[in-house]
Structures are given as C-alpha cells and as structure tokens.
Amino acid sequence: MAVKTRREKRIIRHKRIRKKVFGTAERPRMAIYKSLNNLFVQIINDEEGKTLVSASTIDKDFVEKYGFRGGKNIEVAKKLGEFIAEKALANGIENVVFDRGGFIYHGKIKAFAEAAREKGLKF
Template sequence: MAVKNRREKRIIRHKRIRKKVFGTAERPRMAFYKSLNNIYVQIINDEEGKTILSASTIDKDFVEKYGFRGGKNIEVAKKLGEFIAEKALANGIENVVFDRGGFIYHGKVKAFAEAAREKGLKF
C-alpha cells in the first residue's frame, strides 16, 4: 500500500525512530513536536514513563521571558531551544537523546537543536 501524504510519511519515520530511541533517568529523551501553530518539547524518562520537563511556545513562562505568543518560525524555535536547555540544566539534566518526532532535521528542528546545544545541552 502506497503512502499517501507527508503526514503519513512523518508518522512512519517517527515509529521507526521510536524503535531505536529510548530515554533513561541518566539520559532522558527530548521529544520534539510541531503543530501548525506551535512547537512542543518534552523531556521524558521512558523507564518510568514520566515527563520530567516540558516547554512550548504557549507556555506561560516562555511567553513572559521572550514575549512570543505562539508562532513557530525559526526564531521562535531557537528561543525555545535555549529555554528548554536552561530548564534542563537547572534540573540537573545535561545529556539527552533527541527525538525529532519524524520531522526532517532541517529548518525549525535544526534551529531548535542547535540552540539547545549552544546553551550546554548534550545530544
């Protein structure tokens, strides 16, 4: 059966990635997701099945700090990468496994990842 559209292709890529990517307490998984209007990130311990940290472009703390409300351009992705890296380092998390959620490592995903690395998060 042929794949019909980009969304289905992304879901197939995401399933393939999730087979290989697993977060632990020492090195949790940083899951990235972008919708049509916003970007969401979670740092997850898959052993316990719990979300350790989360951030998004509609998060109250993010909006207060950077003045953005929603949006998902590259500039917002960079700021969100810096924001989640600061939160993670404040909670003692230095190393993570990056789960790009099936999205191609280009544009907003790349900008987010590079900004998080620049702030000191290792993956």
C-alpha cells in the same frame, strides 16, 4: 498500495526512530513536536514513563520571558531551544537523546537543536 499523506509518512518515520531512541534516567529522551502554529518539547524518562521537563511556545513562562507567542519562524525555535536547555540544566539534566519526532532535520527543528546545544545540553 494507497497514497500516504504527509502526516502518515511522518508517523512512519517517527515509529522507525522510536525503535532505536529510548530515554533512561541518566539520558532522557527530548522529543519535539511541531504543529502548524506552535512547537512543543518534552524531556521524558521512558523507563518510568514520566515527563521530567516540558516547554512550548504557548507556555506561560516562555511567553512572559520572550514576549511573543507561537512558533511560526526559526527565531522562535531558537528561543525555545534556549528555554528548554535552561529548564533542563536547572533540573540537573545535561545529557539527552534527541527525538525529532519524524520531522526532517532542517529549519525549525535544526535551529531548536543547535540552540539547545549552545546553551549546554549534550546530545
């Protein structure tokens, strides 16, 4: 068996998670992706295949509100969690299913999830 890269291992974990996690109209899926420089999050209705709400650390509204760009640390992840929760609640979304995208639940991913929960999202 060939040695797998970190990216290939993450994709395998994500596929395993996606077998179980599915977004509906009542409870859409909140998917997060972490690149080297930024964080991206979407709230998705998988039944219709539509993105309901999205945000990222390079989003114009996010940069204007918080005054910094990029997802290099945990503080930025917390701010993004608060930002997406506010946008979701404004669109009438309270309950979501969290899809961590194959990333290990610690550091930025954990900080993001906890900040979104504190702002009122339920998952």
